[in-house]
Amino acid sequence: MTDLRSAAPALRHSSESAAQTASGYGMLLVAVAALAAGGLAFTQVDRVPDWVFIGWLVLASVAIAFVLCGFYLLQPNQAAAILLFGDYRGTDRSSGLRWSWPWLIKKTISVRANNMISDKIKVNDLRGNPIEMAAQVVWRVTDTAQALFDVDDYKAFVNVQIEAAVRTIGSRYPYDDFEHQEITLRGNHDQVGGELRTELIARLAVAGITVDECGFTHLAYAQEIAGAMLRRQQAQAVVAARKALVEGAVGMVEMALDQLSAKNVVELDDERRAAMVSNLMVVLCGERDTQPVVNAGSLYQ
Structure with a gap:
């Protein structure tokens, strides 16, 4: 069985090319010259036969119409695709007054951002x-x-x-x-x-x-999960903050115990050492201000 996809014709890719066009200013001079020739015919109406006068006017009118139909304008960053009976004949990217054969179709397209x-x-x-x-x-x-x-x-x-x-x-x-x-x-x-x-x-x-x-x-x-995700982000932020707080508190407690031992300020057994660590951790990690209690007796009372 024939594969219909393979039988389908492939897309023909186009490619831009430069069009054969001319500056409109030179053709504008031609239009002015044709207009002047038509005006000159009226000055010779009594000196030439009627058929010469009429032919002169017709030629001047055709020349003016022919030239005027070929004019088109392009602004900066504009282009005109030139077509001849549906066939692509190139693109004109030159700005200003332009001219091409009147039977060519011009499709203007912007190349701006x-x-x-x-x-x-x-x-x-x-x-x-x-x-x-x-x-x-x-x-x-x-x-x-x-x-x-x-x-x-x-x-x-x-x-x-x-x-x-x-x-x-x-x-x-x-x-x-x-x-x-x-x-x-x-x-x-x-x-x-x-x-x-x-x-x-x-x-x-x-x-x-x-x-x-x-x-x-x-x-x-999306709105349906925005509230849940916000609470999740808040929980993650709280966990991250607590983690940083605990790590800092552990370092401070370790530093305090090391300095107390190094300077022989006080000697603590394991039980009292654990109690001091617990108290320091509560003070450093608690969310509320601590209320100190002054011990007026010995360390073990």
């Missing part, structure tokens, strides 16, 4: 958590032939591919990693943004479009 911010979309990250993402992308057309003839609507194509790329990158990494052992969307913003740009360039190459800059403008947990 475009800035767009995508809509917020909901994506499942690497761990399956729903998150909301939006991206800002600066793109521009580099190949006018591909943009016009290889995709149906290159601006709509850009919008769809941006959303697809954001979904791809969003599902490739977790939103956050509290142990800081892997790349995350929130913790490695520049690296993930670079991968998003690479993904977009690969997707938009078929349309002759490149991406100059991109980044995330919105990145957050």
